[in-house]
Structure formats: C-alpha cells, structure tokens
Amino acid sequence: xxxxxxxxxxxxxxxxxxxxxxxxxxxxxxxxxxxxxxxxxxxxxxxxxxxxxxxxxxxxxxxxxxxxxxxxxxxxxxxxxxxxxxxxxxxxxxxxxxxxxxxxxxxxxxxxxxxxxxxxxxxxxxxxxxxxxxxxx
Amino acid sequence: xxxxxxxxxxxxxxxxxxxxxxxxxxxxxxxxxxxxxxxxxxxxxxxxxxxxxxxxxxxxxxxxxxxxxxxxxxxxxxxxxxxxxxxxxxxxxxxxxxxxxxxxxxxxxxxxxxxxxxx
Numbered sequence: 500x501x502x503x504x505x506x507x508x509x510x511x512x513x514x515x516x517x518x519x520x521x522x523x524x525x526x527x528x529x530x531x532x533x534x535x536x537x538x539x540x541x542x543x544x545x546x547x548x549x550x551x552x553x554x555x556x557x558x559x560x561x562x563x564x565x566x567x568x569x570x571x572x573x574x575x576x577x578x579x580x581x582x583x584x585x586x587x588x589x590x591x592x593x594x595x596x597x598x599x600x601x602x603x604x605x606x607x608x609x610x611x612x613x614x615x616x617x618x619x620x621x622x623x624x625x626x627x628x629x630x631x632x633x634x635x636x
Numbered sequence: 637x638x639x640x641x642x643x644x645x646x647x648x649x650x651x652x653x654x655x656x657x658x659x660x661x662x663x664x665x666x667x668x669x670x671x672x673x674x675x676x677x678x679x680x681x682x683x684x685x686x687x688x689x690x691x692x693x694x695x696x697x698x699x700x701x702x703x704x705x706x707x708x709x710x711x712x713x714x715x716x717x718x719x720x721x722x723x724x725x726x727x728x729x730x731x732x733x734x735x736x737x738x739x740x741x742x743x744x745x746x747x748x749x750x751x752x753x754x755x
Contacts, residue, residue, distance in 0.1 A: 535702040
C-alpha cells in the first residue's frame with residue numbers, strides 16, 4: 500500500500516496471485532479440452548462441447564481481468580465470474596437431473612467433479628475476493 | 637514416454653508442491669534453492685514431453701492422441717508460467733502459486749500414464 504493516496508487494492512496482489520494462477524490453469528484446461536472436443540468429435544455432443552468452449556472463454560476473461568486489476572476490468576471480472584457461477588450451477592444441476600442431455604463431460608458437469616469441484620469453489624472465491632478488494636466508494 | 641520418468645516427474649512435482657506450501661506457511665517467498673529445484677523439475681518434464689512427442693511421431697497411438705498431446709504440452713508450460721507469475725510479486729503467496737503448478741503437473745502426469753496405452 501502506498502502512503503501517497505488510498506488506492507484500490509489490486510485484485511492481482513497477495514492471495515489474488517493464487518486466484519489468477521488457478522483461473523489461468525482452468526482457462527488453459529477448458530480451452531484445450533474444448534479445442535480437442537470441437538476438432539475431433541463435434542457431432543457427438545455439440546451442446547456439451549460448445550459449453551466447454553464457453554467455459555473456456557469465461558475463464559480466459561476472468562484470468563485477464565483479475566490480473567489487470569483496473570476499475571473497468573473489475574467490472575468485467577464481476578460479470579465473467581457471475582456467468583461462471585450461474586454456468587457451473589446450471590450445467591451441474593442439469594447434468595445430474597438429466598444426464599442424457601450431457602452425454603459427454605464438460606468442465607462444469609456434476610459441478611466440476613472431474614476437477615475436484617474446483618470449478619464450483621472458484622467463482623465463490625472470485626466473488627468474495629472482488630468484494631474484499633473493493634475500492635473505497 | 638517412459639513410465640519410470642513419469643513417476644520421477646510425479647515425485648519431483650510433488651516436491652515442488654510441498655516446498656511451495658512449506659515456505660507459504662512459514663510466511664516466506666520461495667528461496668533460491670527452491671526456484672532452482674523447480675527449474676530442474678521443469679527440465680525433467682521437458683524431457684518427458686520430448687520423449688512423448690517423439691514416440692507419437694514414430695507412430696505410437698495412445699488411447700486419445702489429441703488429449704495426450706494437450707497434456708504433454710500442458711505439463712511443459714505450467715512450471716515456467718507459474719515461476720514467472722510467482723516471482724513478479726514475491727510474497728508467501730508465490731509459494732502457493734508454485735504449489736498449484738506442481739500439483740497440476742503431478743495430476744496431469746498421472747493422467748498421461750493412464751492415457752499412454754497402445755490403442
């Protein structure tokens with residue numbers, strides 16, 4: 500913290516460093532997975548694979564905006580992480596209630612069980628972190 | 637890919653994870669020896685990836701070729717990315733970032749071992 504003027508806490512500092520790292524990891528994982536699926540087996544489950552791609556884009560946006568940590572990027576991060584939370588809850592619930600709709604796994608299937616439920620925990624931590632680093636009004 | 641080398645990567649990246657958590661708990665940023673160790677582990681993962689890609693180039697076909705290539709490339713980029721990201725702001729959290737990378741390389745290498753079976 501500088502002594503010159505109160506500045507908004509940076510979303511990329513301290514614990515935020517770890518958050519950005521984990522978001523980056525999921526950006527890489529989800530995009531690679533979607534890339535492989537869309538390129539090799541699109542016809543098998545177009546909805547599931549497109550959802551993988553959407554998840555990948557959301558993770559990329561969250562990674563970049565949390566790392567940039569400007570006022571605008573905080574707003575974009577809030578939207579991206581909000582979409583992420585809604586996405587993992589919706590896809591997670593649908594994949595449990597109606598497995599036939601998701602014949603192939605996505606990052607968000609069964610609330611991210613294939614990734615140790617990190618996809619479910621991550622948006623919650625992201626939102627808490629944005630709140631914690633909120634600039635003074 | 638060689639199984640023995642994969643187990644070495646698993647053990648070494650586990651070492652990166654533990655060491656990162658130890659310095660984080662102690663409240664220190666990663667030390668010089670720790671960073672050199674991570675660089676050494678990266679060289680072993682690089683060897684693993686090169687051997688894997690050579691195997692694929694020579695005609696070996698694992699269960700899922702595209703996924704295998706993704707994992708082989710993934711394990712080789714994670715440690716350098718974490719290394720630089722962790723050290724652009726040196727706090728105890730740098731160690732946690734290194735631990736995340738170590739754990740990911742460990743998990744991805746275990747997955748590679750299950751994929752690396754001839755179709």
